[in-house]
Amino acid sequence: MNLKQSRQRIYNIGIIFAFVLAINGVSAFYFLRIDLTQEKRYTLSPVSKETLRALPDQVMVRVYLHGDLPLSFRKFAQNIRDQLNEFRVYGGSKLQYEFIDPYESGDERQIQATVEKLYKAGLQPTSVKMRDQKGGYSEKMIIPGAIVSYGNRDFSVNLLSNNPAFSGEENLNHSVQNLEYNLINAIRSVTQTRIEKIAFLEGHGEWDEYHTGDLMKALSNYFQIDRGQLRGNVESLQPYKCLIIAGPTQPFSEEDKFIIDQYIMQGGKVVWLLDAVNIDRDSFAQGNAYATIAQLNLDDMLFRYGVRLNPALVQDIQCALIPLATGATTGQSKFVPTPWPYFPLLSGAFDHPVSRNLNLIKTEFCSYLDTLQVAGIQHTVLLRTSKYSRIKNAPAFVRLSEVKQGFREEEFKDSYLPIAVLLEGKFPSVFQNRMLTALKITGHYSFKPHSVPNKMLVITDADIIRNQVKQTPRGILISPLGYDSYTSQTFGNKDFLLNAIQYLTDESQIIMLRSRNIELRLLDKSKIMEQSTRWKMFNTLTPLILVIMAGMLFQQWRKKKFAQ
Template identity: 45%
Template sequence: MSSTKRSIKDLSRSLAIIAIILLIAFIGQSLYFRIDLTKEKRYKLSSETKSILKKLDETVIIKVYLAGELNIQLNSFQNSIRDLLEEFRVYGRRNIQFEFVDPFDKVLPQEHAKVVEMLYEKGLKPVNIHHRKKDGSVTEKLIIPGASVNFNGVEIALNLLLNDPSKSSEENLNNSIESLEYSFISAIKNLTTTQFKKIAFIEGHGEWPDEFLSDIMHELSKSFQVDRGRINAQPGILDPYACVIIAGPVSKFSEADKFVLDQYLMKGNSILWLLDGVNVDFDSLAVGYSIALPNELNLEDMLFRYGARINPVLVQDAQCNELVVNIALAGNKPKFERVPWLYYPIISPNTEHMVTHNLNMVLTRFVSSIDTIEGRTNIKKTPLLTTSSYSRSIKTPAVVELQEMNNPPLPEELKEQNILAGVLLEGAFESVFKNRMIENYFDGEPPAVIKNGQSAKMAVIADADIIRNDIVRTENGAESLPLGFDRATNRTFGNKQFLVNLISYLSGDTELIQLRNREIKLRLLNKAKLSDERFKWQVINMVSPLVLLIVLGIAYNTYRPYRYSK
């Protein structure tokens, strides 16, 4: 073959390759696709997320307060956030804008407290971490592992780093990564939605007043229109609501109010019952003791018919919160210490359900137990909250004293396991008033009775305090603390997120909450094996590249003369 023909052939081949590359580039610009090869599909967005992002018609601005010098784990967390937001921008296009900032950058050390206070007022919580400097020394560093999502001047703060004391740092970080898509897209949805479902808190039976519900109502108002009101024996008054919440009643329900609730449920709606099985006056404990008495609400027949029963008992659990008490003898200088209080169980939520997946532990106070009725076979019963393996139930009436801290029960006395404190019931319920005469409940013509209901949902929680935020009295009046925050231990429990998830589920908003079921398998190194085989793998990593290069060199030098000898 002449040199001219060979040159023409080489040129044609080069032009063909260039043409193929340009064609691939053109197709890549026109058609976008990505392939997620991870087993858990960790980089794949849900269809609901994609739909929300594609419908954006104005810009969402996201500011992530996680930048600067971070340790390895937080660098990994930062990269996961960045990857997710890059994926958001693929579907949201120019309407998703984000940046990573260090809130303490170019800020004098003496001004750091003001920055923390400003961000805390937005709802972002600071976290102390151990930071290793370049010289090898280890110091504590304050970070803000959160973000703000802004749409049309309205902003939602997100705390992205979960902190469950019962889990390791690796597990908390992994759970935080699993929750990222849900956290960001739920905030975007809440900011961009113009029509909200309606939910209602029931009044008229001594339920918690506004000041004790202010934090949860504020949180729910981001996703729902939240109302409060009385039933007043008016059939159909609850029909506009997707879910009603009965939080902490202390007086009996009339048969007429019960009928309205029953028929509301028969129409396929949802109810959240937050009921104390026992009344305990905590203020009386400070001066001596309190008598725990059954909380009679006239709801027992309803709950039994639906498939649950709240027992008039008090639950003690070795896995409990602490109280700050004065342990000094009378007449001596006060000495305050934190002492376990078994009547305040800290409950680990069921990790198998979307409502409770990846949740922090939930704080309860004077909680009772729940039995489910086996005869209600058409009702699906899902445990949501159960105690630890070291619990017991105390029958009432009973005397509750702070002095019990000095004489805790023996370990063998706490032998009950996984006492049920919260349950989800789903199915077609049967009316409590199916075979009852209701003429005496109403003036005039009584309403028709729906005897067998449509498919509906309810949750029964045997603790009304689970929804109550604490308040502090100041010169400016009562100030509400965040729900789940405990002043004695300075810890924040998962009460708020648990209730928001549960109410969203009961209201039918399950598309986004299903994202909480996403599970990224935590693949940790075997530290014992790593220590034993460290030298072996160091040798392999050092020698194997050199051996590979030698083999490739020999192969190339053997093949090259053979090729050019033809």
């Protein structure tokens, strides 16, 4: 009887052992996890699953975050790996990935060449502190980004959020939140077969292709970019998904307004970047400039759509710095960084995917908007000033000497002025109930008094889209959009505009993935300091006590068994 029981026991143990081996074998080839988190951080959205299931051929994701990394970035790299493994559940063998250490070769020249190559490809290196074996710290350049390849197409994606307004832990948390969006957006971009068109309007003094060059280059990863004038042809905008009106300085004719109006009525998206006030920047060489009201002949259109541009300059305590000459030393002027309230730094709406978790947005001589009640139109403020702002109505002088007087918070009594507003709904035509026979229009059209459900974005600063341009012996040098050459800081202008245009044009609404919120659950550092000894003792002694108790119980069980 005892022999049979022993055999049965060995048999049962063998079955359990074989079952565990089978589970391990299957898990080595298949990725599976159950999402028990409150915010479902490990659950893919339907649009991601659809994109991955529809991959036409193999997509390769090369992640350059590997090797000797700080603990926080090792965890981030593991988050990226987990996300890609989740992607492979739906993409199968068509989605491949590898993690690459740019420092693996150990050769300084080769490492430098690799980093420069990745930088030229669009990946942004970042410096981190590393603890060495002696307990000290050293700095290391890492590249928290990836290149997604499909056929002969590559798409570079920076995976680390680097907003100076947030702590390092918060930036990493935001980066984890945006992993699904950043990677799916890159995969969708390299595999898309149909390329939509976007037009930059010309003919009214808008910014040229150089001053909008960096955004145009970024948009070319998703769209075909064209520039041109309307020339009275009502059909000229029909091929385009979106129209960008970037900084006009001359009034619009009624014919051009009619063409844009009917383009909107048919579902065309428009991004308006308008200056309500003109200011001659060259006049600041003499210490002051005169701000005048811009005459664009667009007030009636925008009023009809639900917004009004106010002809005033906005000042804000939260502002950019400018170099101001304070005197001369050794025959040369001395420049010091000085806050300039006419260059407000705007905050984005945290609850909207276009603007959440972005760096501050830099503006120059911006105005502000009023939203108007129009039936069926929904307003969403995407960018606004800080709590401490004020307005100066045009016409008015702007003097550099104002900074010498100083700025006090109590003088800035206007809070959270709207600068960028998203409009959504069915827009009424500004030409409804108006005679159209006087318009000199070519092309075939059927007048529409109301639009289909549509969207547009109105921004009261044309400089948000303008990158710096420098003439060099090698030609024209275009700086990154949002880059401030004086402080060497890059603001969030490009990310904001890319997000906005994608929100307007993408029917699949991948941009909504940016709405995902993962709560950052940090440990209470004060409690850690107070209770560290207690928890160390608990973690050390508890396993020993459990082992001793288990041994005692087992011994008691043996005594009872053999006593019987």
